[in-house]
Amino acid sequence: MSAIEIKDISKKFKEKGKEFYALKNINLNIEKGEIFGLLGPNGAGKTTLLNIMIRMLIPETGTVSILGEIVDKNPKILEQMNYVSGETRFHWVLRSRDILDFYAASYNLSSPVRKERIDELLDFFDIKHVQYRKFHSLSTGEKMRLIFAKAMLNKPKVLLLDEPTLGLDPVIAISVRNEILRLKKEFGTTILLTSHYMNEVEQLSDRIAFIYNGEIVDIGDVEKVKLKMFDGYDVYVHVKRIMNRDFLKENKFNVKGKVLQRKLMYNENISNMLSLLHEKGYEILDIETKKPTLEDYFVKILKREKT
Amino acid sequence: MRWYKLKALMKRDFQISVRAKWRFAELFYFPLSTVIIWGLFAVFTRDFSASTGLMVLAINVFWSFSYLSQSNTNMLMNQDHWSGSLKQVLASGISEFEYISARIISSTIMALIVMIVMLFVSLGFGLGIFFEQPGITMALIGVTLFGSIAMSIIVAALIMYLGREYSFLAWTLLQIFILLSAPLYPLTILPEVLQTVALAMPYTQVFLGVRMLIDVGTVPVYVFVNGILVVFVYLILSIPIYYLSFRRARKNGMLVDMG
Numbered sequence: 001m002s003a004i005e006i007k008d009i010s011k012k013f014k015e016k017g018k019e020f021y022a023l024k025n026i027n028l029n030i031e032k033g034e035i036f037g038l039l040g041p042n043g044a045g046k047t048t049l050l051n052i053m054i055r056m057l058i059p060e061t062g063t064v065s066i067l068g069e070i071v072d073k074n075p076k077i078l079e080q081m082n083y084v085s086g087e088t089r090f091h092w093v094l095r096s097r098d099i100l101d102f103y104a105a106s107y108n109l110s111s112p113v114r115k116e117r118i119d120e121l122l123d124f125f126d127i128k129h130v131q132y133r134k135f136h137s138l139s140t141g142e143k144m145r146l147i148f149a150k151a152m153l154n155k156p157k158v159l160l161l162d163e164p165t166l167g168l169d170p171v172i173a174i175s176v177r178n179e180i181l182r183l184k185k186e187f188g189t190t191i192l193l194t195s196h197y198m199n200e201v202e203q204l205s206d207r208i209a210f211i212y213n214g215e216i217v218d219i220g221d222v223e224k225v226k227l228k229m230f231d232g233y234d235v236y237v238h239v240k241r242i243m244n245r246d247f248l249k250e251n252k253f254n255v256k257g258k259v260l261q262r263k264l265m266y267n268e269n270i271s272n273m274l275s276l277l278h279e280k281g282y283e284i285l286d287i288e289t290k291k292p293t294l295e296d297y298f299v300k301i302l303k304r305e306k307t
Numbered sequence: 308m309r310w311y312k313l314k315a316l317m318k319r320d321f322q323i324s325v326r327a328k329w330r331f332a333e334l335f336y337f338p339l340s341t342v343i344i345w346g347l348f349a350v351f352t353r354d355f356s357a358s359t360g361l362m363v364l365a366i367n368v369f370w371s372f373s374y375l376s377q378s379n380t381n382m383l384m385n386q387d388h389w390s391g392s393l394k395q396v397l398a399s400g401i402s403e404f405e406y407i408s409a410r411i412i413s414s415t416i417m418a419l420i421v422m423i424v425m426l427f428v429s430l431g432f433g434l435g436i437f438f439e440q441p442g443i444t445m446a447l448i449g450v451t452l453f454g455s456i457a458m459s460i461i462v463a464a465l466i467m468y469l470g471r472e473y474s475f476l477a478w479t480l481l482q483i484f485i486l487l488s489a490p491l492y493p494l495t496i497l498p499e500v501l502q503t504v505a506l507a508m509p510y511t512q513v514f515l516g517v518r519m520l521i522d523v524g525t526v527p528v529y530v531f532v533n534g535i536l537v538v539f540v541y542l543i544l545s546i547p548i549y550y551l552s553f554r555r556a557r558k559n560g561m562l563v564d565m566g
Contacts, residue, residue: 013560051563054398058557078400089391093326094319102322105315106399134326150395 003190004030009062037205081158082151086166092136107154121149198295232265238286316409338371346432376418380459381477394566450534454509457541464552
């Protein structure tokens with residue numbers, strides 16, 4: 001049984017009298033303990049899908065099952081999961097502790113358990129010093145840590161993260177990412193993540209899906225989807241001096257100063273290339289490789305879909 | 308309906324009402340200042356029109372009570388829209404009926420506290436009939452309360468249907484219902500067509516009962532029966548309207564916009 005099973009989800013909206021599909025026949029299975037990244041440009045349908053998963057939206061067709069339960073038929077399953085968005089807000093006059101206490105109570109944690117759990121999370125997220133401060137007076141980082149603390153109250157088996165590091169400074173963003181990895185490692189939490197920060201998705205996700213115009217156009221392991229899109233990578237060889245330009249041209253090397261650049265296909269061996277240079281008398285000072293990143297993948301697949 | 312969800316929401320409602328100073332002031336400030344204004348009017352008119360001032364004061368007590376018990380429920384909901392916390396609240400598994408029920412209970416408790424204070428303050432201005440006739444008073448409070456509960460569900464449904472731009476209905480819609488409920492005058496003063504409309508208003512019988520209580524010291528049973536019947540119809544209608552509006556808001560994305 002998958003932790004998240006999305007079957008034939010379609011959702012349409014009306015705008016200025018015109019109907020359009022925000023999601024078209026989305027099918028997705030996310031395994032227990034997996035971190036799954038959902039990529040796509042703005043308006044692709046990522047947040048719409050998450051909204052359907054938390055019952056804020058009703059789809060036209062299809063079902064979402066969490067831990068084997070269809071969410072719309074058994075909304076109680078929402079207590080087994082949690083949702084964090086970069087845009088999450090709480091009531092501005094409530095104190096941090098009030099907020100945690102409310103959500104803990106709504107997950108039916110008894111009073112002593114609630115107190116213990118809240119203290120534990122306040123400590124863990126280093127926000128104990130702001131527990132009696134109102135939400136509006138917290139800094140962005142403190143707010144985000146409070147939001148994550150809230151998301152951990154019910155020890156969720158499934159966690160939905162919609163742009164969790166949006167607007168955070170790099171230091172806090174790193175701690176949030178570490179926290180996400182810790183959840184997977186220590187609690188086996190299944191995580192569905194959307195983000196516009198490609199390095200974040202690449203660093204965290206086991207698998208990704210790319211959504212464009214409401215459809216999944218690509219899905220798979222991070223490395224494998226990149227392999228599908230790129231047949232090779234760039235190698236930069238720093239040499240002492242340039243010689244035998246005909247040989248370089250013949251072997252598809254580009255020359256920039258004292259750097260030789262060549263695209264190496266995945267089925268080629270880098271040592272063969274280096275041996276060849278060595279045989280021709282090149283003294284190699286340094287080697288750099290530039291493998292395609294998820295960002296390169298994003299740009300390329302987006303370009304492909306647009307055309 | 309899960310009690311722990313209701314309890315959590317209610318505790319939060321009270322915390323918001325206490326911590327948001329303007330909410331706390333609003334709860335007591337308008338009703339009590341209204342009672343004082345009309346209480347002084349009652350004192351002023353005592354010598355030349357014995358019951359007119361008291362009648363106006365008594366009607367205003369019930370007017371404020373009906374307004375408070377309805378608007379407070381919807382304001383508590385508005386707070387979630389305005390603070391952008393609705394999505395988090397609902398994502399924690401709170402159902403649409405738990406969401407509104409908790410608000411109704413919180414609001415009822417708050418409104419009853421304010422009502423008790425209003426009754427005591429109005430006693431200071433010579434309005435003792437509510438204490439002399441506790442059974443009738445409680446029955447009038449009961450009908451008013453159920454009318455306001457039905458109205459708050461209808462207003463919640465309307466805001467859900469029309470969107471957050473219409474959150475002002477929380478504190479405005481009731482006024483037209485009060486106007487048509489003939490608060491300070493008998494139905495016969497209204498144009499004939501409005502008299503029929505007035506009979507279908509949730510508070511018409513309450514105001515009629517309050518006027519009778521001040522005038523003759525008692526209220527005939529038929530006033531309560533009519534009042535309960537009208538309010539019952541409102542309650543019966545309000546629940547499916549709310550359910551359908553909520554469902555529609557989940558369907559067309561309005562709920563997401565509100566969160």
